Every structure is written in C-alpha cells, then in structure tokens.
Amino acid sequence: MQKSVAVLAAASAAILIAGCSSGDDSDHADHISDSSAPTISETTEAAAAPAPTTAELTQSLALLVDPNVDAATKADTIENGRTRLANLEQMTAALANYGAITFEVDTPSVEGETATAPVTIATTRGATAPTPNTWVLVDGRWKVSDASACQILAMGQAPCV
Structure with a gap:
C-alpha cells in the first residue's frame, strides 16, 4: 500500500x-x-483501516460458539456467512450442553485487508496448540474469514463441505 x-x-x-x-x-x-x-x-x-484489537478478534470467535446466539447473528460476523447458516445452526445445537469454550488470541499481523493471529482454544477437555486464524475487512468491519470459520465449525461437529 x-x-x-x-x-x-x-x-x-x-x-x-x-x-x-x-x-x-x-x-x-x-x-x-x-x-x-x-x-x-x-x-x-x-x-488505512484501523487494525483489529485482540479483544475484537476474541469476541468474534466467542460469539461463534455461544449457544445463546442465533445463527443469523453469527453469520453476520463471518466472511460470506450467509452460506454457512446451516453449519452454524448445526454447531450451535451441538454446543448447547458442551461447556465453556474460550479463545486466546495473540497480537494480529495485518496485511492489507487481512489480519492473522495465532489462536489457542480451551475447552473443558484441554487446550489446543496455537493455530493461525484469519479475519478479513468487509465494509469496514473485521469478520472471521470463511476458512477460519470452517475450522471452528469442523470442531463443532458442523464441517463445511
């Protein structure tokens, strides 16, 4: 740029x-x-859009796994989220009695309209090793990329096809 x-x-x-x-x-x-x-x-x-904060990125991931948030609201936080409505509904149902899921997002690096950050996911069963997740800038908002959303959906028993 x-x-x-x-x-x-x-x-x-x-x-x-x-x-x-x-x-x-x-x-x-x-x-x-x-x-x-x-x-x-x-x-x-x-x-020059402002870089996303770790708090914003963490919140976007936490919203995806919140069983009390409807699929349409979740879809609005994902790049092309409307195409993932059925997956989001399936994952939300699967997570209804799962327990707490938390995310630890490290400082993101931003290149153009893409932000990447290592993310550690913790559940009652343990924590994952940090894996890179991406967000994309869409209409001035940082949204979870489709690829990263699909990783989370797969863990929530609702893989993208």
Missing part, C-alpha cells in the same frame, strides 16, 4: 510540475479540474 501511495504521489508531483512549468502565460481557466478524483490524503485514509 505504501508503494501505491508513493507511486501516486510521484505521478501527481510530475503532473503538477509539468503543469506549472508551461511556457504559456495565458489564463489557465480553460483547464478543468476533476474535483471528484480523490486526493492523496483521501486515498491513504480510505485504504
């Missing part, structure tokens, strides 16, 4: 310099400015 901004800045500077160095002293009123084009700062701001 920084490379894109640098290229955009260099191109903008070259155009600006070329426009200013014209030997034509005539009125430049005939040059139309495209005010709908984003400025460099607007482009940078739009592309």
